[in-house]
Amino acid sequence: MEDLVYLTEDLPPLSFAVNGEATGLAVDVLRLMWQRMGEKAQPIRIVPWVRAYYTLREEKHAVIFSTYRTAERETQFRWVGPIIEGELAVYALRARALRAESLKDLATYRIAGLRDAAATIKLERAGIPVMIASKLENALKMMDSGRIEALTTDRFRLRATLRDMGRPFSDITELWVLSRDSLFYAFNKETSPELIRRFQEALDGVRRSPEYKNLLNYYGI
Structure with missing residues (x-):
């Protein structure tokens, strides 16, 4: 081999x-x-x-x-x-009660994602700008502070990051599912x-x- x-x-x-x-x-x-x-x-x-x-x-x-x-x-x-x-999606803080009825609605939100990540690429190809974060933990902190309204990633990565930060997954809500790949x-x-x-x-x-x-x-x- x-x-x-x-x-x-x-x-x-x-x-x-x-x-x-x-x-x-x-x-x-x-x-x-x-x-x-x-x-x-x-x-x-x-x-x-x-x-x-x-x-x-x-x-x-x-x-x-x-x-x-x-x-x-x-x-x-x-x-x-x-x-x-797996699942690629856009997530927001549950407490902020944000909504998206279509993919186009996401363009009204400031969204962060990881460079070259599948979810980031999907949004960018759809014409929706994504602010690049060096780590998902940083994107979550940006969302907490109000610098962004949402983040895009895959469910496995989000669960792992929240666990490492000592935060429950219930803090987050799924705003829009991009794909199940x-x-x-x-x-x-x-x-x-x-x-x-x-x-x-x-x-x-x-x-x-x-x-x-x-x-x-x-x-x-």
Whole structure:
């Protein structure tokens, strides 16, 4: 098998570090895939999302996960998945009782998002400006202070960030669902189709196995 560089981010329960070791649903599924492929375990690095995304576009041996496979990204990479379904949305503070009856209504709000994130790209492609925040925690603080009215992200990331901040998810309300897309392993476009086929067959086998259901239960998904 080609020497691949595996990159993920801190996104519980899909990927996170415990005592310096990567773990999480997507990490464990990948390790099961390697077993089915007869391949030895490889190093997995946890890095900031922007760095991982840049590496995937520039490095032909890169693999990043978990990545939303959206229409906007479809032709940029090769895909293996799905790992699990996710949701991209626009969120606001529940206490402010904001409403949006259509996508166009979102243009009346100041919205923050993360650079190159799937939710940010969807809004920008729809012609809705997004203020770039360096971290989702910063976007939440901006929303608390009134600098913005809403933020856009995926549900997994929002739950993990709120948990790290010691805040309940009930503080937040879903203003608008942008899409329900699945999360995949994304490979550089130069990856051979045969290698993609091997990974996909391995993942299909894992998802049909009792081990996959056990992992979903273990990580509370």
